[in-house]
Amino acid sequence: MLxxxxxxxxxxxxxxxxxLLLIPPVSRFMYRHGVVGADVHKKDRPxxxxxxxxxxxxxxxxxxxxxxLFYSQYTLKIVAFVxxxxxxGAVGALDRLTSIGPRLKPVxxxxxxxxxxxxxxxxxxxxxPFMGGARLTIVYPILIPIALAVTAxxxxxxxVFNGSMSGTCSVATAAIVICMxxxxxxxxxxxxxxxxxxxxxxxxxxxxxARVFGGDVGSxxxxxxxGVLAILGRVEVAAVTAMxxxxxxxxxxxxxxxxxxxxxxxxxxxxRVLPDGWLDxxxxxxxxxxxxxxxxxxxxxxxxxxxxxxxxxSAVSAILAVITQTITV
Amino acid sequence: xxxxxxxxxxxxxVWITMLIGLVVIFATLPFLISTLSAYIGRVWESVIVxxxxxxxxxxxxxxxxxxxxRYFIKSLARRQPQRT
Numbered sequence: 001m002l003x004x005x006x007x008x009x010x011x012x013x014x015x016x017x018x019x020l021l022l023i024p025p026v027s028r029f030m031y032r033h034g035v036v037g038a039d040v041h042k043k044d045r046p047x048x049x050x051x052x053x054x055x056x057x058x059x060x061x062x063x064x065x066x067x068x069l070f071y072s073q074y075t076l077k078i079v080a081f082v083x084x085x086x087x088x089g090a091v092g093a094l095d096r097l098t099s100i101g102p103r104l105k106p107v108x109x110x111x112x113x114x115x116x117x118x119x120x121x122x123x124x125x126x127x128x129p130f131m132g133g134a135r136l137t138i139v140y141p142i143l144i145p146i147a148l149a150v151t152a153x154x155x156x157x158x159x160v161f162n163g164s165m166s167g168t169c170s171v172a173t174a175a176i177v178i179c180m181x182x183x184x185x186x187x188x189x190x191x192x193x194x195x196x197x198x199x200x201x202x203x204x205x206x207x208x209x210a211r212v213f214g215g216d217v218g219s220x221x222x223x224x225x226x227g228v229l230a231i232l233g234r235v236e237v238a239a240v241t242a243m244x245x246x247x248x249x250x251x252x253x254x255x256x257x258x259x260x261x262x263x264x265x266x267x268x269x270x271x272r273v274l275p276d277g278w279l280d281x282x283x284x285x286x287x288x289x290x291x292x293x294x295x296x297x298x299x300x301x302x303x304x305x306x307x308x309x310x311x312x313x314s315a316v317s318a319i320l321a322v323i324t325q326t327i328t329v
Numbered sequence: 330x331x332x333x334x335x336x337x338x339x340x341x342x343v344w345i346t347m348l349i350g351l352v353v354i355f356a357t358l359p360f361l362i363s364t365l366s367a368y369i370g371r372v373w374e375s376v377i378v379x380x381x382x383x384x385x386x387x388x389x390x391x392x393x394x395x396x397x398x399r400y401f402i403k404s405l406a407r408r409q410p411q412r413t
Contacts, residue, residue, distance in 0.1 A: 128351050128352075128355055129348050129351060129352070130348070130351075130352050131351065131352060131355040131356065134355060134358070138371065138372065138375040139375055139378075139379050142379075237351070240347075241344055241347070244340050244343065244344070245340070248339075248340070248343070248397070251390060251394065252394065252397060252398070255391075255394045255398075256398075281405065283405060289397075289398060289401055291336075293401070294336060294397070294400075294401050294404070295332050295333060295336065296332075297332075297401050297404035297405045297408065298331060298332045298404050298407075298408055299332070299408055301332065309332055309333045312330070312333060312337075313333060313336055313337065313340060316337050316340055316341070317340055317344075320340070320341070320344045324344075324348070
């Protein structure tokens, strides 16, 4: 028991500390090299360093070495996690530098499933609530790339306000850690604790008013990491439940627009900034329906209130995820 | 919290129907598998089972999409006059 607690605490601390230490130099580097983006939900649209999700990638990857120290028999799965998530992060960086487009991006992120499949780091007998285990030996490997593409792009599509990605994903990851502990997947819970540490550190800089942006590197990496962790920790259904706000937001956006899209492609934005800096839902019927627009449907709010509501929705989903894991046989 | 009560209800209802759907799919699967495997083999059996499950999931998603969009349009229609 002591080993489990110690391993989770150490991994969380390492993920948190390294990410926290790396964010200032990474953000200075990005700012110096012109890798900046306008904070479009502020009246004065300040320029904020982008691609600072690199710090999360490095911090979480460093934390996996702690998992290896505690659980050497888990090395293969750690390698699969690092390789799969690194591919997603690299796709994010590539998209920032060359703009690979909304259709190719999920396909490239799905390639992150290759290390999991090659190293056979999955168990094709997932457990379901009330029903117990199911044999999915043929279907499960096919679902892995789809799962990675869905989680990565869902997280990416909710990275719209200061702290919205880091806040909602921190809550979802915390729920996933608890679900893994209920499931008895201690090694995977330790791995997930590293991601939680990195996310919490990043949230300190990314929350309102944001001093750094994670960019696609950060959001695709975090989304893919959650997807990989759900597979390694065998908490697939609970993870889907914990990710419900992200998945709903992505699905509503896709359903409204009718295809995969990039935010910059949308001429009619779902949210508009009022002259006093408050945010309001765009009433134009051409604007995509997103979670933010649904939250703002009842009236204007400040940006940090919208983020707070998103995190509250994640907290509700997190509670449901823990209940789901409890009733999973 | 007024702004998200409807969304919280949507999340809870989506979750409940997801659980019911999973139970329905996995309760009927053993019967389907035992019937199909004998005639068409495991690969085609998997394809058919996944096909049926995917169609059910899609129907579920589109029902929820419809309800959520209706909720959104109603919320927008009922709102107070906009700030300018």
